[in-house]
Amino acid sequence: MGERILTAILVTAIAAVAGSALIGADGVARLLQLRAQRQALGETAVDRMTENVRLRDSIDRLKDDPRHLEALARRELGLVRPDEIVYRSRRRSTGQP
Numbered sequence: 001m002g003e004r005i006l007t008a009i010l011v012t013a014i015a016a017v018a019g020s021a022l023i024g025a026d027g028v029a030r031l032l033q034l035r036a037q038r039q040a041l042g043e044t045a046v047d048r049m050t051e052n053v054r055l056r057d058s059i060d061r062l063k064d065d066p067r068h069l070e071a072l073a074r075r076e077l078g079l080v081r082p083d084e085i086v087y088r089s090r091r092r093s094t095g096q097p
Contacts, residue, residue, distance in 0.1 A: 073079045
């Protein structure tokens with residue numbers, strides 16, 4: 001009879017530990033949540049590395065390609081050379097002919 005009680009206690013303890021592992025705060029649900037979070041962080045890291053490569057390429061072009069730098073200055077800052085004449089025209093609004 002003592003063996004049956006000991007077996008029952010052990011089975012109950014094992015069931016309690018298994019239940020805690022499955023349902024508890026640090027159980028399987030938490031493990032799945034952490035895996036999903038790790039996956040999302042990995043994707044973010046890849047996106048950031050890709051963006052860094054693109055930015056490094058852009059910096060290198062600005063350093064080494066004077067034509068690119070000039071085109072960018074013209075487009076972004078509206079710069080012109082001293083011997084150039086700038087013509088500006090007014091845009092018509094959509095309601096007028």
